[in-house]
Amino acid sequence: MLKSLYSGVSGMKGFQTKLDVIGNNISNVNTVGFKKGRVMFQDLMSQNIAGVTAPTNQHGGVNPKQIGLGTGVGSIDTVFTPGSPMTTNVGSDLAINGDAFFVVKPDPNGNDFYLTKAGNFNRDANGMLVNSNGYSVTGVDGAKDQVPIVIDKDEHTNLKFTSYSIDSNGYINVVSEDGKSGKLAWDATNKQYYLNDGSDPTKDTENISLATSVVNNPGGLMKVGNTMFKATGNSGPANIERIEDNKGGQMIAGVLEMSNVDLTDEFTEMIVAQRGFQANAKTITTSDTILQEIMDLKR
Known part of the structure; x- marks a missing residue:
């Protein structure tokens, strides 16, 4: 199966977690002493197609060839900046x-x-x-x-x-x-x-x-x-x-x-998360279209 399918799924899961954190922040915008959270992403392992070649006297070096396998949640931080x-x-x-x-x-x-x-x-x-x-x-x-x-x-x-x-x-x-x-x-x-x-x-x-x-x-x-x-x-x-x-x-x-949640920041991050979720969903539908084309080769 195409690796892009699984990469898209991991991206959708990550942005779903981000939306969960944003939703919790917004719901506590008027909670006394509340400290907002934020989600930080990191890439997952990469598949090595070809390794590194060091330069020699006869030819230059070659960089590695790697394909990323998606994203994951690196951390969910609590931000302790002062509230209003x-x-x-x-x-x-x-x-x-x-x-x-x-x-x-x-x-x-x-x-x-x-x-x-x-x-x-x-x-x-x-x-x-x-x-x-x-x-x-x-x-x-x-x-x-x-x-x-x-x-x-x-x-x-x-x-x-x-x-x-x-x-x-x-x-x-x-x-x-x-x-x-x-x-x-x-x-x-x-x-x-x-x-x-x-x-x-x-x-x-x-x-x-x-x-x-x-x-x-x-x-x-x-x-x-x-x-x-x-x-x-x-x-x-x-x-x-x-x-x-x-x-x-x-x-x-x-x-x-009061809470240190800034609604302007939260709504901006919500737009980013929504578009990121949609983009990863588009990766999955595009991969599905490609797989359908492969299946149609038999006809």
Whole structure:
């Protein structure tokens, strides 16, 4: 059979995959924290008709004669360029201007965690800061102890927190019902949350900030759904630290990082994929016509 038939089929399969990725990008154009994908093609093996001949004193060299056998998907990359910021003026909505990711856990006291750029957080009935799936937003203190962020009351004085805000380094500034203000802190000894008013500098290391993580190769992260990622062997370790320690950027409250999908690019790539699919289909129909001509030689 003609090799062009199989080359055309491989091309159609590749462009179908490209259209699948483009469709997913477009469907998530307004998804908070979504990172678009792209398909990169590479040629498959080639059949050698004749090998290489090196030049000699008597004659010049001869190049190899090869016939390509189609194309394949080389990679489906996740593009981690920044998304467009959207101002919401909601204090618990956060965006990171930098490379860091937020850290969320399905079990607040468990070891499993996920990374995300989606900062649309809120407090549940117990005052715990969670994402839209109910996963707890992880906090970290100066000793790198990981704790859930519970903005409810000062457990030393039993006074409720009446308001809170999150600064650019992820610290939670709280105000208690007696009018005192300070940072939300974690007393690891007594395992209690309390308001640190700054009067004792030795307790500053107990201040809680939102945990973040920076990985060496974001493209190696695995998508697990719900705009969350999981570290893999090729992403590098996801160490959980303060954002000021891992140099991951700054947090911006009242802003959300939206999808980095550009509809102009996606529709252009869709046209390219559609025409590529049609061209490969034409290769198959042309090959079929040639085969029909061969069959008609018998008549």
